[in-house]
Amino acid sequence: MALSRHRLFRRPWDRWGLLFLLPGLVFFAAIFVYPTLRTINVSFTDYNLLQPPKFTGLANYATLFKQGIFLDSAKVTAVYVLVIGVLNYVLPFAIAIALMASRRLVSAGRALYFLPVILPWVVVSTIWRIFYLAPGPISSLLGLLGIRYAANPLTQPSTALLGIIIIAMWKTFGFYVVLFLTGLYAIPETYYEVAEIDGANAAQRFRYVTFPLMRSTSLFIATVNFIGAIKEFDPFQVITAGGPARATYATTLFIYETGFKFLRMGRAAAASLLLCAAIILVTVVQFRVFRPARD
Amino acid sequence: MRAPDPGRRILGRIVRRLLSVIRVALLVALAVAVLIPLYWAISSSFMAKPEFVSVPTHWWPQAPDLSSYRTLFAQQHFPRYYLNSIIVSVVVALSVVFFSTLTGFAVSTKYSFAGKSAFFGFILATMLLPFELIMIPLYIMMRTLGLLNTYAAIVIPGLLNAFGVFLLRQAVNEIPNDFLDAGRIDGAHEVVLFTRIVIPMAMPVMAALLVFTFVGMWNSYYWPLVVINSEPKRTLTLAVVFMQGFFAVDYPLILGSAVLGSVPIMLVFAFSQRFFIRSMTLSGLKG
Numbered sequence: 001m002a003l004s005r006h007r008l009f010r011r012p013w014d015r016w017g018l019l020f021l022l023p024g025l026v027f028f029a030a031i032f033v034y035p036t037l038r039t040i041n042v043s044f045t046d047y048n049l050l051q052p053p054k055f056t057g058l059a060n061y062a063t064l065f066k067q068g069i070f071l072d073s074a075k076v077t078a079v080y081v082l083v084i085g086v087l088n089y090v091l092p093f094a095i096a097i098a099l100m101a102s103r104r105l106v107s108a109g110r111a112l113y114f115l116p117v118i119l120p121w122v123v124v125s126t127i128w129r130i131f132y133l134a135p136g137p138i139s140s141l142l143g144l145l146g147i148r149y150a151a152n153p154l155t156q157p158s159t160a161l162l163g164i165i166i167i168a169m170w171k172t173f174g175f176y177v178v179l180f181l182t183g184l185y186a187i188p189e190t191y192y193e194v195a196e197i198d199g200a201n202a203a204q205r206f207r208y209v210t211f212p213l214m215r216s217t218s219l220f221i222a223t224v225n226f227i228g229a230i231k232e233f234d235p236f237q238v239i240t241a242g243g244p245a246r247a248t249y250a251t252t253l254f255i256y257e258t259g260f261k262f263l264r265m266g267r268a269a270a271a272s273l274l275l276c277a278a279i280i281l282v283t284v285v286q287f288r289v290f291r292p293a294r295d
Numbered sequence: 296m297r298a299p300d301p302g303r304r305i306l307g308r309i310v311r312r313l314l315s316v317i318r319v320a321l322l323v324a325l326a327v328a329v330l331i332p333l334y335w336a337i338s339s340s341f342m343a344k345p346e347f348v349s350v351p352t353h354w355w356p357q358a359p360d361l362s363s364y365r366t367l368f369a370q371q372h373f374p375r376y377y378l379n380s381i382i383v384s385v386v387v388a389l390s391v392v393f394f395s396t397l398t399g400f401a402v403s404t405k406y407s408f409a410g411k412s413a414f415f416g417f418i419l420a421t422m423l424l425p426f427e428l429i430m431i432p433l434y435i436m437m438r439t440l441g442l443l444n445t446y447a448a449i450v451i452p453g454l455l456n457a458f459g460v461f462l463l464r465q466a467v468n469e470i471p472n473d474f475l476d477a478g479r480i481d482g483a484h485e486v487v488l489f490t491r492i493v494i495p496m497a498m499p500v501m502a503a504l505l506v507f508t509f510v511g512m513w514n515s516y517y518w519p520l521v522v523i524n525s526e527p528k529r530t531l532t533l534a535v536v537f538m539q540g541f542f543a544v545d546y547p548l549i550l551g552s553a554v555l556g557s558v559p560i561m562l563v564f565a566f567s568q569r570f571f572i573r574s575m576t577l578s579g580l581k582g
Contacts, residue, residue, distance in 0.1 A: 024455060036432075049435070102315065268427075276427075
């Protein structure tokens with residue numbers, strides 16, 4: 001078929017599509033592609049911004065794996081991501097289902113739960129850092145309930161990460177409630193009516209109607225939640241600065257300090273590549289796990 | 296079939312009632328748990344230091360005290376921080392919306408050219424990359440261009456993003472082909488189709504993205520922290536953090552700065568809650 005002399009474009013106006021794409025392509029090339037390549041390049045060097053980079057091969061990677069501090073930071077991030085990954089999936093799902101069962105509360109609940117989501121992480125971190133002071137508001141509230149407890153979780157290495165996890169849950173769960181609600185609204189009411197006629201109880205309705213139909217929503221939420229958690233930086237830097245005793249020294253904080261405090265750009269670049277590899281790996285696994293059975 | 300036992304039916308109804316009361320109570324308790332720290336922060340920022348540290352905690356300032364806010368506004372650069380945040384957030388929001396629409400139109404179903412879907416996939420893939428990955432070279436770029444400590448340095452990496460392109464591509468896909476074809480038959484230029492048909496029809500999504508991006512930029516902290524170290528160029532989020540180093544344990548004042556840092560966002564949210572929810576609805580569940 002002699003459709004066109006140019007195989008690149010099917011119709012005369014298609015060339016405009018490519019033209020409209022150009023600014024975006026230039027941007028993504030300059031801001032993502034070139035820097036990524038440069039990071040790979042820097043990761044094989046010893047570079048402190050002042051002297052020209054010295055090629056050192058895999059030395060940076062070797063140091064990272066020998067250095068307890070990087071491996072510890074990887075452990076902090078892994079625990080954080082795992083706990084947030086599970087809690088921020090289960091709780092918002094349950095809350096969204098509860099809201100659907102009490103429809104009158106949906107719009108009020110959605111707005112209130114969403115409030116911390118829009119606040120800057122910096123503000124949330126600042127407020128909670130002081131809210132946790134003990135004795136303080138929390139011990140006073142617990143006192144009203146007859147519980148005597150006055151400790152600041154952020155000051156103990158064993159509880160500091162938990163303290164940040166609670167803050168992160170408080171800040172982000174509303175986002176996932178809204179996403180789950182959107183998914184739940186998309187399930188036709190008739191499915192539930194049929195299930196009810198068949199005598200399915202609440203647990204069975206969840207098991208056989210809600211859960212399977214929420215697969216793509218689940219995948220999206222699991223992915224967004226996971227990537228968000230692994231990239232988290234602000235709370236670790238603002239709330240505890242990684243302390244006490246590096247109990248909250250997340251990998252992102254390690255990269256920031258290695259690069260911009262100690263000016264070890266090569267090592268920071270190597271660590272950021274490892275972080276990126278971890279993100280891609282887990283995302284691929286998630287897509288495998290949540291892939292629709294048939295679609 | 297056995298006739299249902301009336302006793303059991305009443306029992307079932309009571310249990311269901313009870314469960315729904317518990318459910319509502321939990322949902323309300325959750326809302327209270329969300330509000331308490333915020334309420335406490337606002338109320339505490341109106342206390343003098345002695346009242347703030349009193350045990351048990353005061354939940355209402357018995358002697359309302361504006362000294363925190365007075366000290367904050369007396370700070371030389373405080374209005375500048377607001378201005379800085381507004382400038383970078385507005386610039387980024389406008390740029391993201393415009394270029395997302397243009398790029399979204401280009402990769403939508405309205406055009407077909409070799410490599411289109413590969414380009415789109417490549418743009419989407421950038422969503423996976425952590426900022427750390429590109430941060431060091433970006434910093435070096437800004438330094439080489441002499442842009443450290445400028446608005447340009449804060450703004451440049453945010454001028455466009457994959458999320459915006461994704462969102463607007465969806466919106467453009469939904470514009471009926473006939474609209475564009477009618478324009479083409481009338482001899483309208485593709486640029487005119489973009490400004491007269493695509494932009495007006497994508498406007499609701501553009502508005503949602505505008506609000507979303509503005510808030511995201513207002514809240515950003517990491518990149519400004521890297522490229523800004525001159526005090527007058529700090530954004531509000533940077534200022535809130537740096538003030539904690541300066542005022543150490545003056546907690547009412549620090550809380551006051553946190554409150555001031557979130558007032559604009561609260562206002563934006565109050566007026567655009569619908570947009571917000573919509574932009575997220577669009578983001579997830581259609582792709």
